[in-house]
Amino acid sequence: MTDKKDQLRGVDRLRNPWMNKGSTFTEEERDKYGLRGLLPPRVCSFDEQVERLTDIIGSYKAPINKYQVLEGVHASDESLYFELLVRNIDEYLPIVYTPTVGEACQKFSHIFRYARGLYVSAEDKGRVRQLVANVPHQDVDIIVVTDGQRILGLGDLGVNGMGIPIGKLALYTACAGVNPQKALPVCIDVGTNNEELLADPLYMGLRQHRVTGPAYDELIAEFVAAVRERWPHVVIQFEDFHNSHAYDLLDYWKDRIPCFNDDIQGTASVVVTGMFSAMRALKQKLSDQRILFLGAGSAATGIAHLIADAMVEEGDTREEALARIRLFDSKGLVTKKREAAISSAKMPFAGEDEPAVSLLEAVKEVKPTAIIGVSAQGGAFTEEVLREMAKLNDRPIIFALSNPTSKAECTAEEAYRYTDGRCLFACGSPFKPVEINSKTFVPRQGNNHYVFPGIGLGCIFTKCTRIPNEVFLVGAKTLADLVSEADLERGSLYPPLTEVRSIAAEIGAAVAEYLFDKGLATVERPADLKKAVRDFMWNPKNPHFIAE
Known part of the structure; x- marks a missing residue:
C-alpha cells in the first residue's frame, strides 16, 4: 500500500511545510514526487540551506524583521526552521520568543501572513467540535492555549496574543524535541477590552468587549472536551490568561486532565531554580531567606507557593514558610494592617508588618534578603531600592523578571552597579555581560524556556x-x-x-x-x-x- 505522505506530489509537496525539503530534494526524490523542473537544478545540502537562511536573517537589523523571515521559513519548511533555531538558539530564541514576540503580538494583525493553529471564537460556541475536526494533525501531544487577555507585560491583546502559543510551541520543539506535527497553538477569542485594538481597522479578532461569566466557562469547557475527545492524551498548557481566570481554570481542570499554567507553575519552577542556585552561592538554605515580591498576581503567588513548598521540604512548617514571604501590590505592602480588603490569593502572605506605600518603604520594613519583580513595572527597582538591599545584605538577591525588556524592574548593569557587584541577579529579558570592579558578570534569564x-x-x-x-x-x-x-x-x-x-x-x-x-x-x-x-x-x- 502506498503511504499517504508519498502521494503528495509537485507543488503540493513544496507548499507543505511538513514535507517540503526545498533545494535538498535528491535527484531520486525529484523524479518520485514530480518535482523535476519545479526547483533550481542543483541539489543543495541541508547545511547549505541553513547557511543561506542564516545570511538572510543576519542581513536585517530590526528584530521584528528577523522574526518575520523566520516565520516565513516556519511556514514553508519546518525541518529547516527548527534546525536554524537549534543551531542559533542564543541568537534566535529572543527573536521567536521574548522580547521580540511581544512586538510581534502587538503588530500581529498588521504583519499576519501565515495561518497556523486553531482559532476558537465566542461565535463558535456549540460547534467547537467541528473546528477541532478541521485541524490537519492526526495526533496532537500538546496544546498551548491563550485567550490573549494578559500577554507578557503588555496586557489585553485579544487575538493578537496568538503569537505567544506559536512561540511557546516553537521552543517546545527547538529545546525539547517535541514533534512539531503534534503541537497545536490555540487562541480562544472572546473579544478584547483594548479600545485601541477595537478601533484598528486591521484588527483580526472579534470586534466586541470580552465575554465573561458562564458563557466564557462554557466555551472553555466545550474546547477542552472537543480536543480531549479527538486526542485523549493531549497535554494542555494554559498561557497568558488574566488573573481573573488563570487560577480558576487551573483549579478546575488540574485534577481532571493533564494540564498546567506556565505563568503560574512554569514561572515558579524557573524562579525556584534561581533561588536554589543562589543558595549554593551563599551556602545558605531557602528557609533562611526573607523574600519580597513586587507584584501580587498569578505569577507572584505561584512562585511564592512553590518557594514555600521548597522551604517545607527543608524542614519549615507551612506557616513558617509563608511567614518568610511578602507581597507588594498596587496598593502597597500586603499586610493584615491594611485597610483595604485582601484577596484570598494574597491572604496567605499577609503578615503583621506596618503598611508601606512605596517599595523602598517596604524593603525597609520587611528587610528582605531577596526581591523578586514580576510586576511589569519598568525601572521599579530604583537606585535607592537596590542600594538599600545592598545595605541590608552582603549579597542581596535581585530578580528582575518582567518582560519584555521595557518592563524589566531594572537592568543587569543597574543591579550590579548599585550593589557594588555583590548581588545575585536573574532577569526575565536578555542582558549583555556587565563589568563591575574589574569582574565580568554574565546574567542569565530566569525564563520559563x-x-x-x-x-x-x-x-x-x-x-x-x-x-x-x-x-x-x-x-x-x-x-x-x-x-x-x-x-x-x-x-x-x-x-x-x-x-x-x-x-x-x-x-x-x-x-x-x-x-x-x-x-x-x-x-x-x-x-x-x-x-x-x-x-x-x-x-x-x-x-x-x-x-x-
Missing part, C-alpha cells in the same frame, strides 16, 4: 493522567543541579542556553520518573528511562515524519 519544554516532554512521553504541582519542584531541582560552579562564579544562576536540549532531556527524564513512581503514567516504563526520553526527541536533521 529552561523548564517548561522539559516538563512538557516528560508529561507527553508518559501520557500522564494529570500533572501535580510537585512536578515543577522536580523540574527546579533538576535544572539547579545542572548549574556549574563556573556558572556561579560568573554570576550566572542558570546554565548556558546552548545546553538547552540536554537540559530538557534531563528534566523530561526526571519528570517522567516522578510520574511513573506516582502511578500517573499510562505507558510502560522503559528499562533505561533517560535513553528512552532522548530517543523520543524529534530532531530536525532526522525528523522521522509521521504525517498521514
Whole structure:
C-alpha cells in the first residue's frame, strides 16, 4: 500500500511545510514526487540551506524583521526552521520568543501572513467540535492555549496574543524535541477590552468587549472536551490568561486532565531554580531567606507557593514558610494592617508588618534578603531600592523578571552597579555581560524556556493522567543541579542556553520518573528511562515524519 505522505506530489509537496525539503530534494526524490523542473537544478545540502537562511536573517537589523523571515521559513519548511533555531538558539530564541514576540503580538494583525493553529471564537460556541475536526494533525501531544487577555507585560491583546502559543510551541520543539506535527497553538477569542485594538481597522479578532461569566466557562469547557475527545492524551498548557481566570481554570481542570499554567507553575519552577542556585552561592538554605515580591498576581503567588513548598521540604512548617514571604501590590505592602480588603490569593502572605506605600518603604520594613519583580513595572527597582538591599545584605538577591525588556524592574548593569557587584541577579529579558570592579558578570534569564519544554516532554512521553504541582519542584531541582560552579562564579544562576536540549532531556527524564513512581503514567516504563526520553526527541536533521 502506498503511504499517504508519498502521494503528495509537485507543488503540493513544496507548499507543505511538513514535507517540503526545498533545494535538498535528491535527484531520486525529484523524479518520485514530480518535482523535476519545479526547483533550481542543483541539489543543495541541508547545511547549505541553513547557511543561506542564516545570511538572510543576519542581513536585517530590526528584530521584528528577523522574526518575520523566520516565520516565513516556519511556514514553508519546518525541518529547516527548527534546525536554524537549534543551531542559533542564543541568537534566535529572543527573536521567536521574548522580547521580540511581544512586538510581534502587538503588530500581529498588521504583519499576519501565515495561518497556523486553531482559532476558537465566542461565535463558535456549540460547534467547537467541528473546528477541532478541521485541524490537519492526526495526533496532537500538546496544546498551548491563550485567550490573549494578559500577554507578557503588555496586557489585553485579544487575538493578537496568538503569537505567544506559536512561540511557546516553537521552543517546545527547538529545546525539547517535541514533534512539531503534534503541537497545536490555540487562541480562544472572546473579544478584547483594548479600545485601541477595537478601533484598528486591521484588527483580526472579534470586534466586541470580552465575554465573561458562564458563557466564557462554557466555551472553555466545550474546547477542552472537543480536543480531549479527538486526542485523549493531549497535554494542555494554559498561557497568558488574566488573573481573573488563570487560577480558576487551573483549579478546575488540574485534577481532571493533564494540564498546567506556565505563568503560574512554569514561572515558579524557573524562579525556584534561581533561588536554589543562589543558595549554593551563599551556602545558605531557602528557609533562611526573607523574600519580597513586587507584584501580587498569578505569577507572584505561584512562585511564592512553590518557594514555600521548597522551604517545607527543608524542614519549615507551612506557616513558617509563608511567614518568610511578602507581597507588594498596587496598593502597597500586603499586610493584615491594611485597610483595604485582601484577596484570598494574597491572604496567605499577609503578615503583621506596618503598611508601606512605596517599595523602598517596604524593603525597609520587611528587610528582605531577596526581591523578586514580576510586576511589569519598568525601572521599579530604583537606585535607592537596590542600594538599600545592598545595605541590608552582603549579597542581596535581585530578580528582575518582567518582560519584555521595557518592563524589566531594572537592568543587569543597574543591579550590579548599585550593589557594588555583590548581588545575585536573574532577569526575565536578555542582558549583555556587565563589568563591575574589574569582574565580568554574565546574567542569565530566569525564563520559563529552561523548564517548561522539559516538563512538557516528560508529561507527553508518559501520557500522564494529570500533572501535580510537585512536578515543577522536580523540574527546579533538576535544572539547579545542572548549574556549574563556573556558572556561579560568573554570576550566572542558570546554565548556558546552548545546553538547552540536554537540559530538557534531563528534566523530561526526571519528570517522567516522578510520574511513573506516582502511578500517573499510562505507558510502560522503559528499562533505561533517560535513553528512552532522548530517543523520543524529534530532531530536525532526522525528523522521522509521521504525517498521514
